[in-house]
Amino acid sequence: xxxxxxxxxxxxxxxxxxxxxxxxxxxxxxxxxxxxxxxxxxxxxxxxxxxxxxxxxxxxxxxxxxxxxxxxxxxxxxxxxxxxxxxxxxxxxxxxxxxxxxxxxxxxxxxxxxxxxxxxxxxxxxxxxxxxxxxxxxxxxxxxxxxxxxxxx
Amino acid sequence: xxxxxxxxxxxxxxxxxxxxxxxxxxxxxxxxxxxxxxxxxxxxxxxxxxxxxxxxxxxxxxxxxxxxxx
Numbered sequence: 486x487x488x489x490x491x492x493x494x495x496x497x498x499x500x501x502x503x504x505x506x507x508x509x510x511x512x513x514x515x516x517x518x519x520x521x522x523x524x525x526x527x528x529x530x531x532x533x534x535x536x537x538x539x540x541x542x543x544x545x546x547x548x549x550x551x552x553x554x555x556x557x558x559x560x561x562x563x564x565x566x567x568x569x570x571x572x573x574x575x576x577x578x579x580x581x582x583x584x585x586x587x588x589x590x591x592x593x594x595x596x597x598x599x600x601x602x603x604x605x606x607x608x609x610x611x612x613x614x615x616x617x618x619x620x621x622x623x624x625x626x627x628x629x630x631x632x633x634x635x636x637x638x
Numbered sequence: 639x640x641x642x643x644x645x646x647x648x649x650x651x652x653x654x655x656x657x658x659x660x661x662x663x664x665x666x667x668x669x670x671x672x673x674x675x676x677x678x679x680x681x682x683x684x685x686x687x688x689x690x691x692x693x694x695x696x697x698x699x700x701x702x703x704x705x706x707x708x
Contacts, residue, residue: 486672487670487672490672555665556664556665556668556669556670557670558670559668559669559670559673559688560669560673560684560685560687560688561669561670561672561673561676561682562670629672631681632676632681632682633672633675633676633677633679633681633682
């Protein structure tokens with residue numbers, strides 16, 4: 486398994502878990518309307534984000550260990566990375582657009598109000614970060630599999 | 639636009655060269671074993687530099703190892 490693939494699996498696990506925790510905290514007990522009542526929920530989501538970044542950096546350091554004279558990343562990995570970054574860029578773009586449009590529709594058209602809970606801005610900001618990491622890792626794994634994957638020696 | 643295919647005979651050349659392992663070829667060509675696997679499965683087209691390195695390992699020219707088909 487290449488270093489790139491190992492990292493992608495870890496990134497997928499770490500950020501999927503962080504995203505799940507954030508959404509559970511955000512929508513539990515009153516949802517977005519009560520998100521900013523007291524700092525508890527903001528602190529919990531902030532903790533999920535910080536833990537995600539901590540685990541991410543620890544994983545990046547651990548997977549940097551080089552084997553003697555062995556190439557860890559090569560041109561194929563670079564090609565996979567480039568494609569994965571392009572995919573994740575568009576994924577975050579569409580995610581933010583769809584999320585924003587949905588909120589506009591929900592509050593302005595469906596509920597017919599001119600303001601919305603500011604908690605939505607917080608969850609959109611931190612979840613888009615997770616979506617970026619997750620889509621990049623998922624794209625890496627898919628492209629890697631399509632480009633030969635692990636195979637047999 | 640017609641899809642071009644790059645065929646290669648890396649697997650055969652490996653076996654003809656004292657059954658060289660994929661890892662050995664990867665180390666000598668400065669790439670990963672997964673790239674050699676992808677090349678042998680013809681799911682990846684190498685850069686010109688890598689194609690030259692692989693051909694040199696087997697003492698062949700690039701067009702003797704890789705074949706371009708329209």
